[in-house]
Amino acid sequence: MKKYLVSGIPISDSGVGRLMQKMVPEAKEKGYEFITLPVLGSIKEALKRHQYNKAFEEIIHRLFGRLLFDLRLILIRDSVILFIHPQISGFKNLLRLIKNNRVYVYVMDNGFFCVRSYNLDPYNQVECLKCVGAPENVLQGCQPYPAAYPKSSNTLFLKSLMTLSRKVVFLAQNQNQRKILKAHFGDDIDCIVVGMNTGEIPLADEPEMNILDENLKYDVVYHGSSHLAKGISYVVQLARYLKEVSFFVPESRESCEIALGSFIECENISFRECRWESGLKSAVSQARLVINPSLWSASIEGALLKSVFYGYKVATVETQYGFEGELSEDINLIRLPHDISLAAKIVKDTLTHCSSTEEPRVSRSKIVDFLNQKSIFDVIDEHLFENSL
Numbered sequence: 001m002k003k004y005l006v007s008g009i010p011i012s013d014s015g016v017g018r019l020m021q022k023m024v025p026e027a028k029e030k031g032y033e034f035i036t037l038p039v040l041g042s043i044k045e046a047l048k049r050h051q052y053n054k055a056f057e058e059i060i061h062r063l064f065g066r067l068l069f070d071l072r073l074i075l076i077r078d079s080v081i082l083f084i085h086p087q088i089s090g091f092k093n094l095l096r097l098i099k100n101n102r103v104y105v106y107v108m109d110n111g112f113f114c115v116r117s118y119n120l121d122p123y124n125q126v127e128c129l130k131c132v133g134a135p136e137n138v139l140q141g142c143q144p145y146p147a148a149y150p151k152s153s154n155t156l157f158l159k160s161l162m163t164l165s166r167k168v169v170f171l172a173q174n175q176n177q178r179k180i181l182k183a184h185f186g187d188d189i190d191c192i193v194v195g196m197n198t199g200e201i202p203l204a205d206e207p208e209m210n211i212l213d214e215n216l217k218y219d220v221v222y223h224g225s226s227h228l229a230k231g232i233s234y235v236v237q238l239a240r241y242l243k244e245v246s247f248f249v250p251e252s253r254e255s256c257e258i259a260l261g262s263f264i265e266c267e268n269i270s271f272r273e274c275r276w277e278s279g280l281k282s283a284v285s286q287a288r289l290v291i292n293p294s295l296w297s298a299s300i301e302g303a304l305l306k307s308v309f310y311g312y313k314v315a316t317v318e319t320q321y322g323f324e325g326e327l328s329e330d331i332n333l334i335r336l337p338h339d340i341s342l343a344a345k346i347v348k349d350t351l352t353h354c355s356s357t358e359e360p361r362v363s364r365s366k367i368v369d370f371l372n373q374k375s376i377f378d379v380i381d382e383h384l385f386e387n388s389l
Helices: 015-029 043-048 052-074 091-100 151-167 175-185 232-241 253-260 280-286 302-310 323-327 340-352 376-386
Strands: 003-007 032-036 080-084 102-106 168-172 190-193 220-222 247-249 269-271 289-292 314-317 334-336
Touching: 003 015, 015 032, 015 080, 015 376, 032 052, 052 091, 080 091, 080 376, 091 102, 091 151, 102 376, 151 168, 151 175, 168 175, 168 376, 175 190, 175 323, 220 232, 220 280, 232 247, 232 253, 232 340, 280 302, 289 302, 289 340, 302 314, 302 323, 314 340, 334 340
Parallel strands: 003 032, 003 080, 080 102, 102 168, 168 190, 220 247, 220 289, 247 269, 289 314, 314 334
Antiparallel strands: none
């Protein structure tokens, strides 16, 4: 049987893109053909610079790239498919492949039951489980993300996937994700926990020699993006309660204000758009407290693992199905409540009893347990072998 790795997200510096950096070379070694969409340029940036020819070329590049991607998938029959990110790769593509092939879906987010992918209640800003087992319960304020499908089409896909779920093998990142998959599709689905490793964390528990930027020393560092589901609103509200505490946000003030839909008037928050390699790692390594306040049922987030691995004290927000709850069973995370006033008291108390960042970090070896030690391709081979007996 032929084998394919299908991902609508190509190799890049994004979360799934970093995973592709690690997976694609191994996939090719294992005999998988990699099918993906082309790397996208910025149409908006080209238009901003009055590069109209470049913008037009990018539009054509996207159209033909999508057409070729879909055509290649239409032709696949009787093969093994490792499928990633159906929102970008295409709902119709996944449903068609399931009917004609042996499909393994590596679950990245909660797009299998939630049109938003990040299951955040748009009104109350809390973990939302209304559509678990019932995609038709979608709230009026929910809009499909990250691809702008019509809500009715997205909901129809989710119901179709429920119908075909017994023909799919779901590869979950962690136990809590496996629980929510079974809660949605039924306890009898085929679901294997395989972990998640983007290759960003060294597996050896050895000290690193880092050149730290002394200008990036803050009391609290937010390790996330300007996205409501990641908790940017939570952090801004926390900063308003703790005016004597310095906060760092690795995004521009403008992008955060767009996400919040309001101006941010907190003098104790420093905004600087940067990524892990361009300052965030330095800020996390020196922070008295790193906060990863994802408000959805987040699976394994590289940001949280890196925070625990490189930081001293790490805080999350309590969730029912989030990876943070599972991780806290082995690592002493500070799990904050949704009530901001109570959370502020906990943070203040934590900082009062943590005067510096000179105390020992959490044992880094514990993080390794949550990274996939066995190749995901070996897991698939073993599953195929077991089911052929």
